[in-house]
């Protein structure tokens with residue numbers, strides 16, 4: 309067995325809905341992070357055995373194995389392959405887990421894990437909504453009777469599932485809102501203190517007035533967020549408590565992590581930054597859908613022999629505020645260590661990109677505080693969750 313190490317990790321800023329990154333083709337945006345993740349450590353892309361990437365809505369520019377198209381856009385050699393992984397919002401964390409596992413198995417020496425999603429162009433379910441068969445008839449819904457029989461024939465969407473979670477764990481609306489306000493405050497503090505500067509690739513974009521500008525900050529952060537403003541937002545998804553303020557916003561982005569075996573690290577003389585300790589994946593109730601991080605955390609802790617007190621930093625994806633809050637009810641974490649630079653409510657959640665983005669952010673934060681262990685986990689559509697532990701070295 310080989311150890312798998314992270315040697316480089318970068319991301320784009322997160323673009324807001326119809327914002328600066330929505331003008332990019334998905335392959336071009338992914339190409340930017342692929343190029344940069346090898347360039348930053350002076351690694352020849354010809355050494356990359358595979359590019360394993362997460363994207364949820366694999367249609368249009370995001371179809372046709374986006375990581376392979378990203379390889380071509382990055383100017384990598386033609387013999388660099390790519391593969392697209394889909395585990396809903398857990399796609400790129402699963403991509404990282406698979407890429408690391410192939411290194412651990414000794415089958416690869418150098419792989420890139422990545423994620424990319426431009427939700428401004430390809431909304432959730434765009435790959436099947438209004439899709440027709442070649443004979444013109446409706447292509448059908450991916451949600452079948454095994455699910456619908458549990459719910460009386462009704463599909464419970466993510467926002468509704470988030471409210472079911474709040475009800476089950478007795479989380480009130482003002483707790484959802486104060487968690488969300490804190491996410492924006494933390495993200496704003498991180499931006500102000502330059503905590504994201506090392507991980508973000510500044511990107512040249514066209515501004516609304518046609519002039520070029522450099523985008524080097526996440527566009528989704530709203531520093532002015534107040535409890536009064538959040539309380540005044542209309543509920544969405546047909547719920548009573550879920551609003552645009554306590555949900556992650558539609559957003560765009562890409563990220564990449566360069567992984568190497570111990571042998572390759574030694575051969576190239578590059579500096580390893582973190583070791584992939586282990587990973588786990590869990591299934592959970594498909595109707596409540598977003599509770600997966602609770603069993604995934606238990607599984608990955610058991611596998612690693614670590615416990616909650618061992619983690620210096622935890623990134624749990626803020627798909628909706630009720631998700632980390634319910635997880636917190638179960639684990640009673642030190643909240644100063646959880647999403648310390650804000651989470652998806654403030655920083656956006658380009659679904660297929662988020663797992664890899666959280667790893668990039670967790671690594672840089674561990675480096676900033678000279679911490680050791682980081683835990684990363686996300687809930688996913690369909691009721692699952694991957695979890696990964698990294699150790700700064």
Ligand SMILES: CC(C)(COP(=O)(O)OP(=O)(O)OC[C@H]1O[C@@H](n2cnc3c(N)ncnc32)[C@H](O)[C@@H]1OP(=O)(O)O)[C@@H](O)C(=O)NCCC(=O)NCCS
Nearest residue numbers: 397466530533534537538544551552553555556557558627
């Ligand atoms: C919740 C959701 C439907 C809102 O969509 P939207 O209405 O287009 O969202 P917007 O960002 O335009 O915000 C709506 C309003 O809330 C306001 N708002 C949002 N966040 C706010 C904040 N933190 N403080 C104050 N106001 C805020 C906006 O200013 C906007 O007001 P306006 O209409 O007066 O301009 C959408 O973001 C969504 O679907 N999120 C979940 C995505 C998802 O399911 N991801 C997968 C998870 S598993």
